[in-house]
Amino acid sequence: MQLRNQVEWALHCCTLLAALPPGRYLPTKDLAEFHDVPKEYLSKALQGLSQDGIVESALGPSGGYRLARSPSDVTFLDVVEAVEGKASSFVCTEIRRNGPCSPKGADAKKCFAKPCGVAQVMWSADRVWRARLAEVTLADVTQTLAESFPQNVIDNTIEWINERI
Amino acid sequence: MQLRNQVEWALHCCTLLAALPPGRYLPTKDLAEFHDVPKEYLSKALQGLSQDGIVESALGPSGGYRLARSPSDVTFLDVVEAVEGKASSFVCTEIRRNGPCSPKGADAKKCFAKPCGVAQVMWSADRVWRARLAEVTLADVTQTLAESFPQNVIDNTIEWINERI
DNA sequence: GACCCGGTACTCGGATATAATATGTCCGAGTCTGTACGG
């Protein structure tokens, strides 16, 4: 099991978008150049973010993407689910109902009233995973970055952005 | 992101193996028939379990697989990692080092001393996921099963096993 | 000089190929069991 590459890209892109001056857009082309990733494929991740209302898009010159909400209102979970989907990582195919020993009739009704015990455990793990991701927002990671990066590096990036919007 | 089908199969197989009389083996063929899954492919999952020391194998007639440890000593995490691998679900490709704004020289050394902030969050989510899986053992799920399944259904399964070992 | 209009260039969004991985299948090496044989 491995998350898509797009998840990493999307998170980093959102972090960058969080640094945009209000009201401005940054196009896919620049987001791709900034991270040195294929532009056309990155756009698919951004489409997912757009469809889930994480970012807003604008067409034409000086168009592009911007965050649709405040960075403190966008959690990691929002971004991950926009790219990976909201489905649980574990899918129960109910194999307990297969095979020669599977209960039939009245017994089946009793045994299968509750979800499969194996699936319950796996789903609970999935929930705590998502809960952890929901605890962290883009604002948090921006803050962490601001604390560990020298000011001149940050200024450099801001300037790079301003040259393009 | 989605876990392999084999994870579900492996967990259910381990649950069944936990019900084996001590010292006996159950072959892949019967495990596959019990769950109605392709025998040859299931064997790949069991190979993984064997390599990680979750189960022990024996060749020849009356051979097969059995748990290598007590059911209370085998966690869900053990089984999942044996099938899916121990690598984190999130792989950091360090895209922060790419692109025109990436710091160079002394700045780079300062900025990249710690792991990427995005990756740290994703990894922490991965850790809580694994921690949850490590809390539950095969013995727990067996107990849950025993509480929710009527005795005759369980007896039925035990008998089915005894016919084959 | 200010306003309006149209062309142009730029944007996103989805449809289309290719690579990697998960899924499913097959066959060979090894070993335990059961039997036949000899003592």
Add this chain to the structure above:
DNA sequence: CCGTACAGACTCGGACATATTATATCCGAGTACCGGGTC
């Protein structure tokens, strides 16, 4: 009757195809800007 050697059948383990998914790319629809023309 008991021990031993052997043949057979059954097991796992890894090598080999196929289906699905992730990765990468391309092109078309739509829109904001910019320049020229008009009032």
